[in-house]
Structure formats: structure tokens, C-alpha cells
Amino acid sequence: MSDNLKRAAAERAASLVSDGMRLGLGTGSTAAHFVAAIGERVRGGLKVVGVPTSEATRAQAEREGIPLSTLDETPELDLTVDGADELDDELRLIKGGGGAHLREKIVASASRRMIVIADGSKRVAKLGRFPLPIEVAPFGLKVTEIAISKLFSSLDLSGDLRLRQSADGAPFITDGGHFILDAHLGRIEKPNVLASTLNYIPGVVEHGLFLGLATGAILATDQGLVELGQI
Numbered sequence: 001m002s003d004n005l006k007r008a009a010a011e012r013a014a015s016l017v018s019d020g021m022r023l024g025l026g027t028g029s030t031a032a033h034f035v036a037a038i039g040e041r042v043r044g045g046l047k048v049v050g051v052p053t054s055e056a057t058r059a060q061a062e063r064e065g066i067p068l069s070t071l072d073e074t075p076e077l078d079l080t081v082d083g084a085d086e087l088d089d090e091l092r093l094i095k096g097g098g099g100a101h102l103r104e105k106i107v108a109s110a111s112r113r114m115i116v117i118a119d120g121s122k123r124v125a126k127l128g129r130f131p132l133p134i135e136v137a138p139f140g141l142k143v144t145e146i147a148i149s150k151l152f153s154s155l156d157l158s159g160d161l162r163l164r165q166s167a168d169g170a171p172f173i174t175d176g177g178h179f180i181l182d183a184h185l186g187r188i189e190k191p192n193v194l195a196s197t198l199n200y201i202p203g204v205v206e207h208g209l210f211l212g213l214a215t216g217a218i219l220a221t222d223q224g225l226v227e228l229g230q231i
Contacts, residue, residue: 005220009117010034012218012225013081016115019047022074024107025061026082027054027100030117030220034081039064051077053107054100055175071110080111084118085208086130087217091116091229092191096133096208099164099174105206108213115231116214120221128188133164133208134181134198135174144203145181151197152183159185178205 010033017023017038025035035050035057042048042065049069052058061068082104086094093116095101108114122130136144141163149161164172164180171179188194188209195209216229 005222006030006117006119007033009218009220009225011037013115013117014038014041016079016231017041017046017048021048021078022069022076023048023050024077024080024082024111024114025050025052025057025066026080027057027104028083028098030083030119031057031081032060034117035060035064035066039066042066049074051107053082053104054098071106075110077107077111078113080108080114081117082108082114084116084122084210084214084217086122086124086127087116087118087214088124088127089228091214091217092127093210093214094127094130094132094208095210096135096180097130099133099172099180101133101208101210102135102174102176102178102206105210105213108210113215113230114213116217118217118219120219120226123219126187126189127191127209128185131162131182131184132188134183135176135178135205135207136181137203137205138171138177138179140203141179144201147201147203148181148183148198151201152185155190155194155197157185157188157194159183176205
């Protein structure tokens with residue numbers, strides 16, 4: 001997918017931003033285009049404040065000159081714009097390919113609206129082709145892994161559960177100091193059931209199923225931009 005198309009989706013999302021807005025700034029390659037577009041508008045006089053969803057986004061936003069806040073200082077946001085690793089036509093998402101889904105979900109839940117910007121290939125009929133990230137506490141990792149596997153069996157889900165690793169072979173560590181187990185499930189028939197039951201497992205910090213959070217999506221396709229939901 002052309003980077004120009006991703007940039008076009010980001011610029012469409014940036015056009016939704018007006019003076020005085022409190023923004024959630026997403027993480028990832030497509031969201032980075034949005035941060036850049038907002039930075040350009042800020043330098044042109046736009047007055048906004050942003051809450052970043054990762055340390056990487058914070059660093060980019062600072063370079064762009066975007067005034068930043070925290071959720072403690074600004075607990076209610078007008079709009080969050082973020083990417084997605086996968087989404088269906090009901091605007092249910094899988095996020096967390098970059099490992100920032102805990103902060104992304106907290107920021108999205110604090111927002112009146114969440115707009116997803118993504119490559120059109122991320123749109124699927126059923127979630128699950130992209131591995132589901134499950135953020136877990138390092139303590140008791142094996143116990144948590146066994147509990148997740150048992151839950152999958154009870155829900156007739158099957159697939160590998162793999163500890164995410166960094167380039168050097170060490171466990172990938174999130175901004176919050178946690179590990180990630182990637183569940184290669186292939187297909188998730190009942191994402192609502194899986195999302196709610198995962199939350200009951202001690203050791204599970206958060207997972208990458210975003211349900212009922214996205215209000216709209218702007219997808220970059222070879223035929224142009226496609227909009228879903230309320231933009």
C-alpha cells in the first residue's frame with residue numbers, strides 16, 4: 001500500500017480537528033502520519049493539546065511541536081485517531097502489533113470519538129487473522145499462559161500462543177514493563193465473549209480486542225479513501 005494513501009487517510013482525519021480540541025495521539029506507522037499532519041497545522045496556528053499513547057508517539061509529537069498533556073491532567077478527550085492491525089465492518093478491532101495497546105485502549109476509552117486510520121487490507125470479515133496480543137505480567141508467566149490456553153480450549157479456539165521477542169531474542173517489554181503473548185488463532189467467532197473472559201485471568205493486564213470504542217474508520221485503498229461508521 002502506497003505511503004501516500006496512508007498519508008491521505010491521516011490528512012482526512014486531521015481535517016476533523018478544530019481549535020481547542022483535546023486529542024488522543026495513536027501509535028504506529030499510519031498514526032504517525034496523523035501526528036505529522038497535526039504538527040504541521042499546529043505550526044500554522046492550530047491550538048490543540050495531545051495525549052500520546054506511547055513513548056514513541058510522545059517523542060514524535062514533541063519534535064512536531066504539539067503541546068502535550070496526560071490523562072491525569074486531561075481525563076476527557078474529544079477525539080482519538082489511531083491505527084489498527086485488523087478491523088471488521090462492526091468497527092471491532094485488533095490492536096497491539098506495536099505493543100502499545102494498553103495505553104491506546106485507556107486513551108480511546110477516555111475519548112468521545114475514536115477514528116481509525118488504516119490500510120484497506122486491514123479490513124476483514126472475521127477478526128483473528130492477525131495474532132491477538134495479550135499483555136501479561138512477567139510474574140507467573142507460565143501460570144498465566146496455561147490459564148489462557150485452557151480458556152481457548154473452553155471456547156473452541158485453537159492456535160499457538162507465543163511470547164513476543166525483541167530483535168535480540170529477549171522478551172519484548174511494553175512501555176508499562178509487561179510481556180506480550182501473541183495468540184495465533186486464525187479466526188475469532190465470538191470476540192465479545194473472548195474479550196470479557198480474558199479479563200478474568202489473573203496475570204492478564206490487557207488484550208488487543210477493541211470493542212465498542214471505534215466510532216468511525218478511514219481506510220486507504222487503491223481506489224481511494226473508504227469511510228466506515230461516523231466520521
